Ligand SMILES: Cc1ncc(C[n+]2csc(CCOP(=O)(O)OP(=O)(O)O)c2C)c(N)n1
């Protein structure tokens with residue numbers, strides 16, 4: 071297949087169109103603007119709707135409307151906008167509607183800045199809005215994945231009738247890489263039988279997140295819970311990079327995972343057996359794979375552009391069986407491979423010295 | 434309502450029994466004398482009369498009318514507080530043949546949802562909004578609404594609504610009818626049988642406005658809430674008729690139905706097999722040349738930096754495009770985030786025989802510095818044995834390294850000679866490829882033909898490319914082999 075050198079953000083939009091997305095509602099925010107701008111161009115040409123809403127609050131509710139009508143719909147924003155969308159995302163999850171929400175993460179809290187961070191992990195993975203719901207969260211690391219995971223996101227959203235996040239960073243959106251688009255056929259739209267599309271066939275349908283009686287709401291919440299459990303069993307995705315014999319296992323997602331691959335190579339050049347476990351789904355989280363690797367690896371090393379969000383899930387998975395080290399940069403600073411490499415060497419030296427001391431103190 | 438005895442039986446688009454309600458399935462959940470029950474009935478009759486039941490999507494708000502879907506045998510969507518016009522927008526645009534009707538209270542529409550209704554109206558969305566103004570928050574137990582009359586006591590204005598502290602009653606219909614897009618806006622009241630009959634006509638006309646595709650319509654309905662007002666249904670009707678209507682004049686606010694043009698029908702969606710063309714996907718695979726011996730272990734990390742406007746990004750893109758065509762693994766990353774200061778621009782390009790790990794270049798094998806600040810900033814990160822190209826007559830004395838090959842050429846002056854300094858970045862490309870035969874000339878030319886827009890520019894760029902090659906050739910040939918070996922070795926980057 072011919073490849074196209076393309077920015078991650080553009081690849082994402084083309085992937086969305088191929089996935090059958092025919093509605094994009096958004097509100098400008100850096101660094102997600104290019105997604106809306108590409109959508110404004112391509113989605114109408116493909117016969118869909120692009121609309122710049124008056125706010126993120128409105129945008130996500132327009133997505134709610136489009137999804138209720140049974141068409142594939144999405145929005146894209148960054149931290150401050152996603153915060154505003156949280157209400158709508160909770161309603162979408164509660165009403166069991168499919169949609170795709172892209173967060174090109176920037177620095178926070180508050181206005182923060184427009185440089186890349188990974189500080190919205192909790193917001194995407196743990197909730198953000200109110201109530202017992204989860205979003206499926208996909209973390210692309212290449213321009214190809216910006217396309218492929220967006221297509222997957224629409225399929226998962228339909229399969230689970232649930233919002234799916236693409237949690238991206240500015241680098242993955244800005245960089246150009248060759249992308250192969252036609253690995254699967256374009257998605258042909260079929261109106262789901264639960265939709266409300268203004269026809270006799272769907273007249274009896276109701277979209278709601280309101281269950282006024284406690285027993286009904288409990289049953290509904292249990293149903294959602296079971297859905298998330300099912301997704302955890304079958305939808306977890308990750309990439310193993312040189313972990314087969316790794317003593318040190320790195321964990322990172324998005325652009326950080328790319329940098330960590332360099333670090334793995336540098337360490338291997340020093341004779342240290344390093345590997346990388348790159349979560350592709352952040353919810354569900356590859357806890358099982360981490361536990362498996364904990365049997366073999368001596369050390370886990372998590373790197374994030376946050377003060378420590380995903381690392382909590384790694385620690386939960388490792389359950390204290392192995393040490394989990396953490397290194398981070400925030401504020402829009404991206405750790406360089408050389409910087410991480412130096413840190414890791416220091417950490418390993420310190421650990422080695424400690425364990426010698428420990429042995430001596432026990433003697 | 435005593436005077437609202439049903440004489441014609443139930444509207445067809447109501448369910449016979451309200452099963453979704455669960456209990457007391459023959460009656461509504463509204464208090465006796467509540468305006469919502471009447472408005473609902475008027476809407477149902479309009480739907481029946483227009484024969485549109487199958488096409489209707491009814492959007493229920495948060496408020497006492499939250500359960501419209503208990504009663505209406507139409508497509509139903511329940512939504513968040515205040516967001517009905519946004520959801521209705523998404524529904525209508527997804528299904529242009531449907532008839533989308535939203536129903537909202539005054540807290541819902543005029544307070545929390547004021548932005549959504551204003552913008553839906555201003556866009557002229559093809560939806561119909563029914564706005565029940567009872568001057569109070571009913572569902573939450575009687576708090577002030579933006580429409581509460583001055584002086585009125587509510588649970589949150591225990592001393593009466595004060596214009597200084599709480600502001601004035603909000604006149605939604607007047608505000609919306611001041612916009613250009615709305616086609617039909619009318620305020621009606623449920624204060625008497627006569628008023629109710631007028632309300633019925635207005636609601637029907639509002640829905641018809643949508644059926645005819647004319648544009649946005651809204652009916653504001655002054656509506657009794659006997660329970661919160663602590664009045665009996667008759668007193669409440671009187672209050673609507675005499676007190677509310679004085680503050681909120683009952684009349685048509687805008688009617689452009691006679692002159693409005695129907696919105697054009699949306700164009701049919703293209704076939705799926707049109708998508709590759711629409712998305713500008715590449716038609717045929719460019720024939721990559723077989724990997725050459727030189728590149729078996731190629732790992733070239735290029736940093737290009739200069740002023741904005743020098744074509745830094747395009748130069749990087751051309752390298753990546755040609756690399757891709759040549760069968761290499763490539764990545765291109767523009768300056769982004771904190772490095773992005775006004776006036777400067779840089780990009781990171783990787784060309785490699787193995788998949789690219791990090792797209793960030795923090796140790797470069799080639800630095801192209803198009804101005805002095807860039808040279809100062811990035812010289813240190815060049816790998817020993819690497820190559821530095823600098824835009825100038827000579828390398829500044831305080832920026833010289835012995836362990837890298839450094840060449841200075843006035844790229845933009847050279848470009849001037851072929852017609853425009855703008856082609857300076859292409860002169861650089863020619864010079865680079867002469868110093869370092871990374872990519873075959875014909876592949877680079879093809880990439881350039883694809884990326885550069887317009888024949889005129891392509892001609893200029895081809896000349897610029899050639900001049901770059903010549904200029905470099907004159908100064909460099911001896912160093913090429915040394916540089917090549919440093920650049921292609923992957924091992925060189927594994928030592929920090
Ligand atoms: C975001 C949010 N804030 C507050 C509420 C609580 N709430 C429910 S109904 C309502 C006011 C309803 O008043 P109105 O729109 O006038 O309708 P009525 O009940 O009078 O018909 C409020 C504030 C809510 N559901 N959601």
Ligand code: SF4
Pocket residue numbers: 462463464466467468469497567571572657658659660661
């Ligand atoms: S509280 Fe008021 S608005 Fe609500 S149902 Fe009762 S009368 Fe109607």
